[in-house]
Amino acid sequence: MKALRWHGTGDVSVDTVDDPQILDAHDCIIDVSLTAICGSDLHLFDGYIPTMEDGDILGHEFMGEVVEVGSGVQTLKKGDRVVVPFPIACGHCHYCNRDEYSLCDNSNPNKEVQAAAYGYGGAGLYGYSHMMGGFDGGQAEYVRVPYADVGPLKVPESLTDEQVLFLTDIYPTGYQAAVNCDIQQGDVVAVWGCGPVGLFAQISAKMLGAQVIGIDRIPERLRMAEQFAGSTVLNFEDEDVFDKLKEVNDGRGPNACIDAVGLEAHGLGLTGVAQKAEQALKLQTDRGTALIEAIQSCGKGGTVSIAGVYGGVLNHVNMGAAFGKGLTFKMGQTHVQKYIRDLLGHVERGELDPSYIITHKAPLAKAPELYETFRDKDDDCVKVVLDTSWDDDHEVEVRTQKVEA
Known part of the structure; x- marks a missing residue:
């Protein structure tokens, strides 16, 4: 598959890598339809977050279709369209039981590394350094999602991908x-x-x-x-x-x-x-x-x-x-799972259209150049969304009409 990988400060590229595999009975695999570049990704791009390693796959705002589920997954099936919260949470530890999902005790396999810096370790995060678990991110064609019964939320067919994508992070x-x-x-x-x-x-x-x-x-x-x-x-x-x-x-x-x-x-x-x-x-x-x-x-x-x-x-x-x-x-990091269903209701009722803030949409292949555009605030860039179904030669769609005075 194709994925956006970090190779050092200011150096990212779209590379061919192995497809993700089910590693635990509670995993699922998502065929990513849309993924976004977040302002937090720029901190990685600019080299300010420690414990990054050459080849790490970036991205924590993504959604798509379930294409494979582990034997222990109860709530999802192949073909479900889902949005995926950026913090990974087990759903049953002390903090998850208090709806404090980004503080999960069990989802970060490297929590001792984080604890050395912060005193305690928090939840694992997609595509956000090895201190946060070393999980592959969602700026890719496919991604493995642990604790699939806790994170992904099925979304109604009445809403477009663009309308629900930001439930993964920035809206909550x-x-x-x-x-x-x-x-x-x-x-x-x-x-x-x-x-x-x-x-x-x-x-x-x-x-x-x-x-x-x-x-x-x-x-x-x-x-x-x-x-x-x-x-x-x-x-x-x-x-x-x-x-x-x-x-x-x-x-x-x-x-x-x-x-x-x-x-x-x-x-x-x-x-x-x-x-x-x-x-x-x-x-x-x-x-x-x-x-x-x-x-x-x-x-x-x-x-x-x-x-x-x-x-x-x-x-x-x-x-x-x-x-x-x-x-x-x-x-603190957002307890996305706590808010995501209520916020989906706001979108369903037409109280706001989150897709309003998209200014640039492009194929995954254009991600490296758009990291720079987004960081430098060029071309009236406010939010970049990447469509994995677009071929590499597809032009960047710039929605300048969204921000006209």
Whole structure:
């Protein structure tokens, strides 16, 4: 089969590899129809996540058709069309029983490696380093899915692949970020980042009753925040975010702030230069510009919800501000299995069409060039979806009409 493999920082290619096999009675094999490039994949592409190995297959947002099931699988059969949550969960450990699926005790065979860095190990993740289990990812024609009775969700024929693909990660991730804010009707929620997760966080916060402010510097992303989520937007290159946010809630600031950016946040001025230099010099592993601003801007007694991925150590985080204002922090990998059925209901009822955010669709063969396009935010690129049924010569479909002013 063909699969997108990592060979080093900035080096990925579509290669021919062996087809996946059933390794456990509770596995299934998926014939991938659509898969996507996630902002989190860029952290791998850019070399910021440790324990990657040459030849690792990337990708954790994928769906397709079941083509083989292990003898122990009870809920799926050949021919079922499914979406697959990105965290792998056993369904019966202490954490799975509490609906905390991304903390699963049993799905990560390398949890001791993760524990050495983090104190404890969490769930295995598809295509996201050996610290997270070393599982092959879904940017491929086929993928092995462990614990097939726990993860994959059958989707109705009335919905297209594009409408349900993002149930695998970015829609539940944005939704969990909003839920973590404990939103009350009329609360003001500020969201750093108007990329895919930030957009879903914004629309989720609005659905939960918040007034939403989206913060970014990329014009097409800001337009999407206005059009898709109905947010008020701030361009941090043009306006002082802290000063503008102090004006809301009669000067009290936002009730909650969501960091949907993570470890490669861009910053302005000397602070931005210092953050990038310290990361390059390995004086810190992550750039925390968005998180630092969220802590500073959040109103007293508020919540800082972190959906953007962090992998290690941050400098310049003002814990004094967090302590002095009595802030609550909520964060972590998404418990996709907890939310996925309810969010499928939103899509079925036509309350939103997640496919709106797709700006680029292409065959798997075009993935390497689109990693660069997505990373560099060229060509008004907000979200890339790869269609494994398209032949290698199929042109990239660019949906620029989606983000017109």
